[in-house]
Amino acid sequence: MIQTILAFALVFGIIVIIHEFGHFYFAKRAGILVREFAIGFGPKIFHHRKGETTYTIRLLPVGGYVRMAGYEEEADIRPGMSVQLTLDEYEKVEKIDLQGHEESLETVPMEVTSFNFDDDLFIAGRIGFDNTEKVYNVNRDALLVEKDGTLLQIAPKDRQFQSASLGNRMLTNFAGPMNNFILAIVAFTLLAFIQGGVPSSEPLIGAVEEGSPAAEANLVEGDRVISINDEPVESWTEMVTIIQENPEESLTFQIEKESNETVEEEIVPNAFDAETETIGRIGIQSYLDESLSSKLTYGFTETLFIITQIFTLLGSFFTGGFNVNQLGGPVAIYATTEAVVQAGVIGLISWIGFLSVNLGIMNLLPIPALDGGKLLLNIIEGIRKKPISQEKEGYITLVGVLFLLILMLLVTWNDIQTFFLN
Numbered sequence: 130m131i132q133t134i135l136a137f138a139l140v141f142g143i144i145v146i147i148h149e150f151g152h153f154y155f156a157k158r159a160g161i162l163v164r165e166f167a168i169g170f171g172p173k174i175f176h177h178r179k180g181e182t183t184y185t186i187r188l189l190p191v192g193g194y195v196r197m198a199g200y201e202e203e204a205d206i207r208p209g210m211s212v213q214l215t216l217d218e219y220e221k222v223e224k225i226d227l228q229g230h231e232e233s234l235e236t237v238p239m240e241v242t243s244f245n246f247d248d249d250l251f252i253a254g255r256i257g258f259d260n261t262e263k264v265y266n267v268n269r270d271a272l273l274v275e276k277d278g279t280l281l282q283i284a285p286k287d288r289q290f291q292s293a294s295l296g297n298r299m300l301t302n303f304a305g306p307m308n309n310f311i312l313a314i315v316a317f318t319l320l321a322f323i324q325g326g327v328p329s330s331e332p333l334i335g336a337v338e339e340g341s342p343a344a345e346a347n348l349v350e351g352d353r354v355i356s357i358n359d360e361p362v363e364s365w366t367e368m369v370t371i372i373q374e375n376p377e378e379s380l381t382f383q384i385e386k387e388s389n390e391t392v393e394e395e396i397v398p399n400a401f402d403a404e405t406e407t408i409g410r411i412g413i414q415s416y417l418d419e420s421l422s423s424k425l426t427y428g429f430t431e432t433l434f435i436i437t438q439i440f441t442l443l444g445s446f447f448t449g450g451f452n453v454n455q456l457g458g459p460v461a462i463y464a465t466t467e468a469v470v471q472a473g474v475i476g477l478i479s480w481i482g483f484l485s486v487n488l489g490i491m492n493l494l495p496i497p498a499l500d501g502g503k504l505l506l507n508i509i510e511g512i513r514k515k516p517i518s519q520e521k522e523g524y525i526t527l528v529g530v531l532f533l534l535i536l537m538l539l540v541t542w543n544d545i546q547t548f549f550l551n
Contacts, residue, residue, distance in 0.1 A: 341412020
């Protein structure tokens with residue numbers, strides 16, 4: 130249990146941090162103020178401020194976000210609010226506390242009447258027992274203390290997301306998924322070197338378990354399966370599917386030995402209880418291509434293969450073959466991580482690569498609130514030569530958020546039924 134929780138936290142943390150770091154790095158590079166780098170959603174359980182950015186870990190492990198000035202909601206300050214101002218030696222505001230703490234000798238209590246943190250950089254309001262109207266200039270890097278204690282730096286207009294060039298905004302939005310693909314390529318390349326080679330897609334026999342049905346039939350590493358029950362076998366996946374579908378059923382294998390001799394062997398797969406069904410196993414592993422070139426290219430080929438599989442699944446949504454059971458949320462990821470842990474480091478690295486590709490593709494879907502939806506709005510802006518109004522973009526994003534919430538609830542309930550209730 131503890132091992133699974135730690136593995137889940139490790140896998141989830143690596144994938145989300147790498148994704149969000151893409152947004153973070155290119156936002157900073159474009160001069161955009163990054164206020165918060167968050168892992169998870171909901172209440173804070175840890176926070177640390179360094180430079181302009183507050184780094185937080187939040188309660189719900191369902192993603193993460195980078196809070197950029199002018200992109201996410203601004204701090205909740207409004208006329209009529211009571212705040213505490215901290216002034217520097219020149220009587221310019223360097224901190225605005227929105228928590229409503231008790232007055233102190235080091236702060237100036239104010240009831241806010243107006244403010245501007247974009248252009249003019251001032252805050253005005255009533256102070257003292259006689260409610261004197263007072264206007265203070267605000268430093269460009271003044272801090273806001275939100276009601277939950279989060280420190281946020283104000284953002285003049287030139288530090289806001291909308292002020293960056295269209296190209297920089299598109300790159301910032303795309304950088305998260307891009308980092309996921311890079312992580313997957315690195316993970317699969319590392320996997321190829323750790324396991325000593327690349328699993329062949331051809332129906333070639335690799336390692337054979339001692340005492341297994343394959344060993345009893347004298348199968349050895351390097352043998353090629355030509356057919357099973359007189360049906361030609363073209364790939365490793367095709368061969369495994371036939372074996373798994375026939376537990377405790379006699380199968381006739383036509384085998385080509387490395388000497389080019391062809392033999393026939395009767396093999397009865399052992400029955401193995403998987404999570405939802407009984408499958409056949411004969412105790413073989415795929416053949417490993419140990420060449421350096423295959424190891425160096427495996428990260429790219431495996432990532433591309435998974436991308437192709439995902440688009441095939443998405444395509445079935447339009448052709449009628451799509452089923453919600455093919456989707457998985459945090460519960461499914463946790464449950465699968467529990468099984469992956471048993472495979473050790475190799476299983477975890479492979480799982481990180483697989484999930485990273487999935488997260489990258491999911492975020493590129495043209496759904497408002499996802500990176501793909503934001504990129505679509507960037508493209509529309511490029512075509513129209515002017516941005517969509519913030520009000521309209523807000524409504525579009527709200528629709529996207531509601532859609533994602535409904536989808537997340539549906540997928541999570543489906544996962545609970547699959548892994549717990551059934």
